[in-house]
Amino acid sequence: MCSAVSGVLPLRISCEGLPNPGRLHGEVSMSTNVTGLRTHRSPQNLEMDLAWQELMAITELQEFEEPNENPFEAIPYLSMEPMVSQGGFGMNQPQPESIPATCDAHPSGVYESAYPEMMPPYPHMDMHYGLAGGHGSSRMLANTQGFHPPLMSLLEHMNMTTRGHGIVKDGIINFHSTGQIKQVCTDDLESDSGLSLGSSPPLASPENAVHGVPAYLPTDISTGYAESESIGEQCRLRPNLHGAVDYQQSYSSYPGASFPTSANMPSSNLHTYSPVASIKQPVLPTALHDLQLNSSRVGSYQSPYPKCKSSSVPVPLSRDERRALALKIPFSLEKIVNLPVDDFNELLTQFTLNDAQLALVRDIRRRGKNKVAAQNCRKRKLENIVHLESELGQLRAQREHLARERLEFQQNIAIIKCRLSDLHTQVFSQLHDEEGHPYSVDEYSLQQTNDGNIYLVPRNAALAGE
């Protein structure tokens, strides 16, 4: 077992009591802290053992933290730059106020509360440093209290002063609690490892190919859309729309509702069915009255007529309104669109409508509902954009926070490596072989094996072993 690794100078550092002090060729008069480098797992040196492991982990961690490796690249990033307003983000960011004000106490804790789904940013840090709850790295530079106790003890030990000498023979160094070095074993060593109109038949949507006034005055009476010049004049008068706010506006009553024919209007039902009963009322005067009160147009179709810029000029009728007017649909577009399906069907039973009228009514209902749906859809889309912009601002603040932590972490790594180097120098200065020759830091390094022992290993052998 001792010869498992070849090319390694069989040195072993131990701080346990020396069972065979006579084998020592020298003494290292080091403080007890220094002898904490011993790796035998006695209660006394377990702490330093852990510290050593953490130092090794830090070295590995630094190697892991390659300069070109940006952990933030992994953060889902919404590429919404064109519509991002930095000013807007600032208003949605809790971070500029919360993070600086609180990170002195528990930076990661606060941060975690702000971004619970993102923690921990450096899980390996928690693992190595034992910083519970992800606390930690940002305070390492200014206050090393954030270190795991064993690591802290080692850092304290790095400031130790050495006394005496360490003797190495046959590769194993054994430190007394008083700093003596003992040779234990030389080879007990292990290596480190469009619009398609198909659904809307011409019968139902005769105006799909008609846009504009001249084209909208068909003469084909058989289609049911024939209009007289008087209708064209009436189309310039439209009622007020009782559109609800927040995309719930509906089709309005329209003058056509005042043209129920005697054949289409079963007056006997008008008194029992409230939606239809309203039709019994003279709609046109009311509509005209509303029109005078409110000429604005909410949620209506685009009109082929030029929009009115003066309140004194009536807003023209929508396309479906004109169609309904032309076909003498005996109820309002508002009812067509907004009535529940049962009520709507019941409404249809109240009248005798021909195929063209039925098709138009159903088309109006379909388009009307879809129009509201489209409005709601667009509203949600805008709300989503606002929400995503807010999230983007938070993520940017989070990125900046992590970048600061990363910088502090790297700075701490540099400090630790520097101190570790000093520690090695101090340790090596106390060691010499049987002939009294010192071991050079450039030629030898300390390595810990899985069994917990620390060995003085020639660097070329260590490289070969790796």
Next chain:
DNA sequence: AAGGCATGTCATGTG
């Protein structure tokens, strides 16, 4: 006149 924007409409998918 071109482009952006708002809105209506259709087609399609989903529940």
Next chain:
DNA sequence: TACACATGACATGCC
């Protein structure tokens, strides 16, 4: 199956 709803795509009109 019918219906309501959501949504992408397209058309249209206005500025």
